[in-house]
Amino acid sequence: MQRWQREINIAIALLIPAVLLSFFVGHFSHFLLAITLFLYIRQTISVNKLERWLSQGGIGERPDFKGIWGDIYYHLYKIRKSQKRRKKKLGKMLDSFRKSTSALPDAIVVLGAYGEIEWSNKVAHDFLGLKRSDNGQRIPNLVRHPLFVQYLKDQDYHNKICIPSPVNENMFLQIGIVPYGVGLRLLMAQDVTHLKNIERMRTDFVANVSHELRTPITVLRGYLETLQEMDEGNSPYTRSFQNMAAQTERMQVLIDDLLLLARLESKTKKFECVQINELLAQVCQESDLLERDERRVELVVDSHANVRGDMEELRSAFSNLLVNAMKYSQPSSPVKVSWRGKPDGGVYLEVEDFGDGIASFDIPRITERFYRAEVKRNQKIPGTGLGLAIVKHVLVRHDAKLEIESQLGKGSTFRCVFPRQRVC
Numbered sequence: 001m002q003r004w005q006r007e008i009n010i011a012i013a014l015l016i017p018a019v020l021l022s023f024f025v026g027h028f029s030h031f032l033l034a035i036t037l038f039l040y041i042r043q044t045i046s047v048n049k050l051e052r053w054l055s056q057g058g059i060g061e062r063p064d065f066k067g068i069w070g071d072i073y074y075h076l077y078k079i080r081k082s083q084k085r086r087k088k089k090l091g092k093m094l095d096s097f098r099k100s101t102s103a104l105p106d107a108i109v110v111l112g113a114y115g116e117i118e119w120s121n122k123v124a125h126d127f128l129g130l131k132r133s134d135n136g137q138r139i140p141n142l143v144r145h146p147l148f149v150q151y152l153k154d155q156d157y158h159n160k161i162c163i164p165s166p167v168n169e170n171m172f173l174q175i176g177i178v179p180y181g182v183g184l185r186l187l188m189a190q191d192v193t194h195l196k197n198i199e200r201m202r203t204d205f206v207a208n209v210s211h212e213l214r215t216p217i218t219v220l221r222g223y224l225e226t227l228q229e230m231d232e233g234n235s236p237y238t239r240s241f242q243n244m245a246a247q248t249e250r251m252q253v254l255i256d257d258l259l260l261l262a263r264l265e266s267k268t269k270k271f272e273c274v275q276i277n278e279l280l281a282q283v284c285q286e287s288d289l290l291e292r293d294e295r296r297v298e299l300v301v302d303s304h305a306n307v308r309g310d311m312e313e314l315r316s317a318f319s320n321l322l323v324n325a326m327k328y329s330q331p332s333s334p335v336k337v338s339w340r341g342k343p344d345g346g347v348y349l350e351v352e353d354f355g356d357g358i359a360s361f362d363i364p365r366i367t368e369r370f371y372r373a374e375v376k377r378n379q380k381i382p383g384t385g386l387g388l389a390i391v392k393h394v395l396v397r398h399d400a401k402l403e404i405e406s407q408l409g410k411g412s413t414f415r416c417v418f419p420r421q422r423v424c
Helices: 002-025 028-055 067-103 122-128 146-154 193-230 238-266 276-290 311-327 387-397
Strands: 107-111 117-120 161-164 172-180 184-191 272-274 297-301 307-309 335-341 347-353 401-407 411-418
Touching: 002 028, 028 067, 107 122, 117 122, 122 184, 146 161, 146 172, 193 238, 238 387, 272 311, 276 297, 276 311, 276 335, 276 347, 307 311, 311 335, 311 347, 311 387, 311 411, 387 401, 387 411
Parallel strands: 297 335
Antiparallel strands: 107 117, 107 184, 161 172, 172 184, 272 307, 335 347, 347 411, 401 411
């Protein structure tokens, strides 16, 4: 209230002489109009000076005013000074953030709602070939690998992808995206070339060893078959020959599975439209023939959609699932095979058995190589532990995923889910 007192006093000081003069000369309204005009012009001059000072960014000394206008200038000056301190503090924080991200060994890129680059660190320039002048550009226009473009389009960031670097085809990058804020996304790219090289060395080693073992195993099988033919069945070595033949057969199956995995990992993708209905009919018929007179497989086809992929790989995956379902359930129990469509346009194959089931803690690991769930059974079921690893690898090559549902003592359901873009 005290700040306005001076303005009120000025108005009263002008009004009192006007009232006194009007008693002698009259024309009070003229005096009142003159006072009002004077006060209006005075305020207009003050507003004009304020506007001029603000248009210059409030730089320099603030104009010297008394009363309410002096207080207004003082408060504006305090706000400007506080903003200047805040701006300086934010600048230091931003500089610290840039230094810390520059020290990271991974590429960091901040993306906007439409995939435009908001900011990127120096490592992103080396890994992804980005430049500071690319800020504002959409990253799919700069990193054009099809897998990366589809990854951005799908907006499913639960899994990471691995692609070669746009600036160095011998460098492999593992890319993950984390949404944050309002429409913003943080892209992180890590150099996994060393891990890829180790994985390639392991794959080559397994493939080479398996290939080298194939010849001696074949020779051993040949000699064992000859010895078994010479044996009349009464020899004390008959049982030994049978055990040796069984173990040799098991080694042969193991080597064949390892070679198949090696081929899948090194094989170039050359896909075509596979007629799934015909393929499933063949796979189910072949599986039924293994059961002699028992017809256990129930095939239900609710979709005529086909899948773009490799027929032999899909045959191997479907056969492995079906054979596993038959092996791990009673000879008299049915195995249901279904081919159905999804509401989103995708399709899935479902293989359901009513066997022993799988414990919940085993489910995340049963697709690992050589991993076999421990279940108490009357007799040991032969196998290499590579069947589900082959299934998973085939599905990954076809952009599909394996879903597993199981309960101990009630059976299991394996579901191969193919996305809409794979349907043909």
